């Protein structure tokens with residue numbers, strides 16, 4: 090073993106810098122320089138945790154540790170070295186950004202870039218090297234407790250939105266950790282459930298967003314807790330070796346979810362690089378096992394020494410980890426970051442407002458009229474800190490503007506009264522909250538407040554309690570909890586000038602919608618959630634968000650749920666994705682089951698008209714790009730944005746295909762009266778389906794339709810093209 094000689098350190102004797110820090114040398118060369126210096130023990134140490142959220146460096150060579158942090162909506166408060174308690178720092182209050190469902194609802198990749206850049210700056214300032222996010226598990230059912238952390242039901246939308254997020258984070262020399270790879274579509278039995286899914290659905294629905302993140306250059310991925318093909322996903326030969334590292338040629342490091350490793354041999358052979366959180370369930374449980382007992386620790390070392398495990402496999406892992414280090418901690422040029430800034434809060438506000446979806450607005454009840462003199466605000470979410478709870482994405486924000494505070498600021502001259510209306514109990518993620526108020530009294534007080542108001546704003550939805558939008562367990566029912574449906578109905582009877590604002594990361598049953606003139610889907614908006622909501626309610630910002638997932642009318646209308654227990658949540662051991670590729674709007678369209686609010690849908694305060702659309706090629710080849718162009722006009726009276734969506738349909742195919750699939754979209758902001766021609770470009774190759782007999786994508790020759798619209802159901806034009 091070489092000591093620290095001039096060979097290791099730089100050419101210039103004055104700057105005592107190791108040569109591998111020389112960013113002008115190729116990355117792979119620098120990886121090899123370090124690799125050569127490491128002992129077997131030092132290499133093995135790199136492959137597993139040394140604390141809850143760190144892995145070791147190489148102290149002998151001055152190579153720093155790697156520090157990890159949740160993710161994905163802000164940099165989590167500091168956790169103790171060796172247990173799950175918060176460290177009670179006073180310097181770690183972050184900017185909370187909107188939940189990823191909200192980001193997806195913006196349909197705006199430029200905002201995803203800003204989001205990634207800003208959260209990456211926060212992570213960098215907090216000296217975090219790996220940010221545990223974004224999450225791109227597909228929205229399969231409305232019951233999944235973690236849907237709020239993901240980017241919706243459509244693989245194309247999630248792909249377009251994840252790539253700039255990843256790149257924005259990594260501009261800071263902080264690695265994005267794309268999670269949870271793969272098929273972690275529910276929390277129930279997440280630690281062991283064996284997911285059975287067709288190869289086609291895996292590739293068409295569940296993998297594209299991960300593929301996009303890999304192509305965007307994500308430096309790390311996090312394996313999922315569940316099993317696929319008989320192996321846990323954190324050491325899964327098909328998902329990691331064959332697909333991620335093989336077919337996709339990804340050069341990053343695969344990190345376990347916390348406690349996601351289960352076996353040394355599989356971890357060694359099946360592509361795991363960094364083992365974290367073993368003997369914990371990721372959130373609550375602990376064990377006295379030390380880090381040397383990790384699967385990739387002493388057992389691994391022993392097997393390497395006695396020849397059971399090839400050193401080549403260790404070296405592959407270490408090369409990936411060194412690459413990660415050279416991209417992060419060993420990059421002397423990385424920026425310094427910034428933390429809890431006004432600029433970050435304003436980025437969050439802009440994204441939160443751009444993601445808000447106006448579901449219904451009869452009688453022009455919104456935006457709030459200047460005639461309104463008294464507003465009754467009802468509902469717990471008008472005052473609740475919705476960054477608390479939810480599991481690992483819980484945040485301690487430096488600022489948390491609630492809807493009620495924001496209304497009071499925006500309307501100082503208006504009388505604003507508040508009634509809680511219902512009580513869900515304290516925020517906790519391992520137990521359901523215990524309400525401490527009398528429900529009948531809260532209900533009555535709310536109706537009382539609503540009686541003589543000019544406008545009633547009900548701000549409800551879900552929260553981050555156990556069995557709501559929360560990690561580790563799924564929701565129990567589709568309906569709004571804590572008596573909200575009845576309260577909404579009674580409020581509507583009491584005062585018809587009612588606006589219902591849903592704050593949630595999931596669809597909920599809206600069977601009360603006919604009685605309510607205006608409904609807003611407001612998501613979890615982060616530090617400036619209240620301000621952003623009031624920006625939209627007041628009309629200061631015109632709503633422009635579109636739903637990133639369908640809202641079924643009733644739970645059974647969801648594809649996965651409709652097949653019963655084995656499909657969701659499984660029989661305790663396994664589950665079968667029986668709806669196959671027909672997820673979300675693919676299911677609603679194909680089965681002709683209308684959703685209450687379809688994918689891609691969202692209203693505006695202004696109106697748009699789409700002019701005549703054209704496609705540049707009536708006949709095309711597999712390698713071509715197609716461009717659909719059309720003029721879009723803002724025919725209303727305020728500035729606003731429309732999201733033009735292009736879906737592709739193959740009416741006659743040799744396999745079953747969804748009625749339509751999103752292949753391109755573009756959000757365009759227009760002044761009143763303004764017309765702009767929108768051009769949407771996309772590859773003909775994206776029309777392919779995954780052919781299980783070929784184990785590959787297959788583009789069939791024949792006729793295709795290009796369906797152009799403003800939601801998955803509001804199709805306004807259909808063009809034809811023929812693939813030769």
Ligand code: BGC
Nearest residue numbers: 159221346347370371372481
């Ligand atoms: C979650 C991950 C998270 C990790 C670390 C796990 O329970 O599934 O998403 O990043 O804990 O907190």
